[in-house]
Amino acid sequence: MDYTEKVMDHFMNPRNVGKIENADAIAEVGNPSCGDVIKMYLRIQGETIEDIKFQTFGCGAAIAVSSQTTEMVKGKSLKEALDLTRDQVAEELGGLPPIKMHCSNLAADALHQAVKTYMKEHGLS
Secondary structure: OOOOHHHHHHHHOOOOEOOOOOOOEEEEEEOOOOOOEEEEEEEEEOOEEEEEEEEEEOOHHHHHHHHHHHHHHOOOEHHHHHHOOHHHHHHHOOOOOHHHHHHHHHHHHHHHHHHHHHHHHOOOO
16 A cells, blocks of 8 residues: 655655643544544634644554644634545545545544534634
């Protein structure tokens, strides 16, 4: 299975790995068929993602996609984060093998779940 240089870079040198203590929003999603699990932590100021971190238990593609997703939304508005699609993440990485596209779903799903939960709890739409 061939991965792009950018996928390998994000796998070998993932950005924003870790946990945010007292995060404003947390979401965890998993895929039972492959066993990948992604947990995202967000620190939100106003309606902007001030910081974002992740913990991923999964394959190299899941780690790379998590890393790339955090890079794409850090400093962005909650609405911009909700607009991010799995295809945009995969495209930013230079593509993923079709069998690994489900990994990009997980990162986007975790991000969207965290943002939606935060917005609901704070009466934002």
